[in-house]
Amino acid sequence: MAAAGIEALLFDLDNTLVDTARASRQGERQVKDLLKSQYGYEESAANRVLEKFNTQLQKNNDLAMGVNVDEERISLFEMALQETDGLDPDRGLATECYFLWKTTRLQHIHIPEEVKAMLKSLCQSYKLLLLTNGNSVVQREKINVCQCQRYFDTIVVGGEHPEQKPAPSIFQKCLQLLGVKPEACMMIGDNLETDIKGGLNAGLGATVWVNNNNLKCQEAAMPDFTVKSVLEVMDILGRK
Missing domain, CATH: 3.40.50.1000 (HAD superfamily/HAD-like)
Known part of the structure; x- marks a missing residue:
């Protein structure tokens, strides 16, 4: 009809x-590899970081106009890392994770x-x-x-x-x-x-x-x- x-x-x-979902998964793989190869995270811990980040990302997906999206999403990674390893907040690592995720995702969006x-x-x-x-x-x-x-x-x-x-x-x-x-x-x-x-x-x-x-x-x-x-x-x- x-x-x-x-x-x-x-x-x-x-x-x-x-296929934004697939592009996001590509970004997640890159972040997981980074955490495991350069920062000594176990597979399960790296997975928890990404799970926590994604959970908060869905809750904070509709950010208002004027909000600095990069800063907000770096904070989400910072919280995810802290909740996973129990250490002090690491803004530097959170920033590295976020921009790796973002850049990889955009590279795969077409x-x-x-x-x-x-x-x-x-x-x-x-x-x-x-x-x-x-x-x-x-x-x-x-x-x-x-x-x-x-x-x-x-x-x-x-x-x-x-x-x-x-x-x-x-x-x-x-x-x-x-x-x-x-x-x-x-x-x-x-x-x-x-x-x-x-x-x-x-x-x-x-x-x-x-x-x-x-x-x-x-x-x-x-x-x-x-x-x-x-x-x-x-x-x-x-x-x-």
């Missing part, structure tokens, strides 16, 4: 167009060639907008390294607005920028709570859930279409 009457496509970024080709094809028939949640600095770094400006008419970063997905206001902003009605717009993303529920709340014409981890759907956020890869959007739109 193809989606009819769609004029504009809203794409999520992380784990929809780019839009796959086949996804680029899809976006180039879609932009000939549809208006394309990138809609991503998160802190402006963090998301703009990813956007720049991926050169997303080449593929989208407009880019909207949630952290630069009063509300982020799933709030209807940010979807209304996107519709205004594109000059389209809600029923003519499709949201494509991997997150049921933000992308799909947000699209439904905004009354969009269709929502596409990129479920590449075989998760179970929720009744409160039931997408119109479920796919395993963002590339399947072409099939939904009836394009080859």
Whole structure:
């Protein structure tokens, strides 16, 4: 069943167009190797540092505008190291760990060639907008390294607005920028709570859930279409 009457496509970024999760794991591997090879950490202790860092990272993911993201995330590594080894805070090691993680992650964040080709094809028939949640600095770094400006008419970063997905206001902003009605717009993303529920709340014409981890759907956020890869959007739109 193809989606009819769609004029504009809203794409999520992380784990929809780019494999941010995989890039983060690459960064974690580098930090673990550093802790083990240069600082004498056992495998289990290095794993605990990263587990603690990731736990706090998820809790502090939506940092407000004006907050120094690097300093905040260095502090997360500092706490993780201290809680793991019980020693005094080591800002120097925390800084080394963080920038190794960040640099490695950015090196592995990219839009796959086949996804680029899809976006180039879609932009000939549809208006394309990138809609991503998160802190402006963090998301703009990813956007720049991926050169997303080449593929989208407009880019909207949630952290630069009063509300982020799933709030209807940010979807209304996107519709205004594109000059389209809600029923003519499709949201494509991997997150049921933000992308799909947000699209439904905004009354969009269709929502596409990129479920590449075989998760179970929720009744409160039931997408119109479920796919395993963002590339399947072409099939939904009836394009080859």
